[in-house]
Amino acid sequence: MFLPLNKRMYWAAWQLTGNAQEAEDLVQEAYLKLWTKRDQLHDIENTGAYCITLLRRIYFDEKRRKRPEVDGSPPDAYEVADGDDTGHSIELRDESSQVMQLIDALPDRQRQIIILRDVDDLPYDEIETRTGMNAVNVRVLLSRARKMIRKQFKEILDYERK
Numbered sequence: 032m033f034l035p036l037n038k039r040m041y042w043a044a045w046q047l048t049g050n051a052q053e054a055e056d057l058v059q060e061a062y063l064k065l066w067t068k069r070d071q072l073h074d075i076e077n078t079g080a081y082c083i084t085l086l087r088r089i090y091f092d093e094k095r096r097k098r099p100e101v102d103g104s105p106p107d108a109y110e111v112a113d114g115d116d117t118g119h120s121i122e123l124r125d126e127s128s129q130v131m132q133l134i135d136a137l138p139d140r141q142r143q144i145i146i147l148r149d150v151d152d153l154p155y156d157e158i159e160t161r162t163g164m165n166a167v168n169v170r171v172l173l174s175r176a177r178k179m180i181r182k183q184f185k186e187i188l189d190y191e192r193k
Contacts, residue, residue, distance in 0.1 A: 036082050038152040043083050047090045049124035061086050079151075129187060133180045141176035148173055 040061060044054035064085060065072065075081050134145055140162075147158045148169075158169050 040082050043086050060089050133183050137176050141172050144172045145176040
């Protein structure tokens with residue numbers, strides 16, 4: 032029931048963490064929790080939403096657990112991540128945010144199709160059913176949306192390099 036949601040869960044985890052390894056760990060932790068509660072999960076209507084909510088809760092619980100205790104005094108030492116990892120993580124998070132903004136700026140149909148296919152990872156026949164469009168229209172709109180995002184993202188990167 033939950034295994035087909037692997038890509039969607041990974042995408043959501045990556046958006047939260049901005050790091051491939053942490054995202055994989057987060058998805059694995061979520062599947063572990065799902066496995067331990069497998070007998071209680073039969074009544075869930077929207078498994079996708081349940082999994083994303085579970086991922087978010089695990090992520091934020093872990094962040095809270097790692098936060099230093101607040102007692103009014105500054106911590107003795109701050110743990111500083113490797114500069115390359117931190118910079119890369121910030122860069123990936125920024126790029127992801129930019130791509131999501133570009134997706135939000137697409138025309139309605141293109142935005143709907145690209146979200147259903149690339150974010151939600153739905154098969155083409157499911158997209159056809161949800162949108163009422165035929166396969167050719169879905170593929171054309173998806174191609175145009177991807178092409179527009181690639182073009183605009185390239186322009187952003189070229190501008191930032193100047």
